[in-house]
Amino acid sequence: MNMQWKGRDLVTVSDLVAALSSLNSEEEAVEFMRQLSEEDVNARANVGYCIGYIGSGYNARDGARRDELWRWTSTRHPAFGQ
Numbered sequence: 001m002n003m004q005w006k007g008r009d010l011v012t013v014s015d016l017v018a019a020l021s022s023l024n025s026e027e028e029a030v031e032f033m034r035q036l037s038e039e040d041v042n043a044r045a046n047v048g049y050c051i052g053y054i055g056s057g058y059n060a061r062d063g064a065r066r067d068e069l070w071r072w073t074s075t076r077h078p079a080f081g082q
């Protein structure tokens with residue numbers, strides 16, 4: 001993958017999680033997915049997987065954020081679904 005988001009190179013899974021965490025709107029998420037899909041044929045699966053890490057905390061807010069990001073990016077976890 002050779003992509004930058006908000007001035008940061010996306011190289012590692014951690015970079016991808018950080019970029020996803022920074023999304024502030026559905027419109028921004030759609031643009032992120034458009035750009036990532038141009039660089040990565042597995043973008044949808046990779047994003048769905050990484051969003052699962054964002055919501056892996058123990059409070060309801062983490063789960064709500066995860067669900068919001070999955071909705072905005074039209075993805076789900078590739079193995080576990082929602």
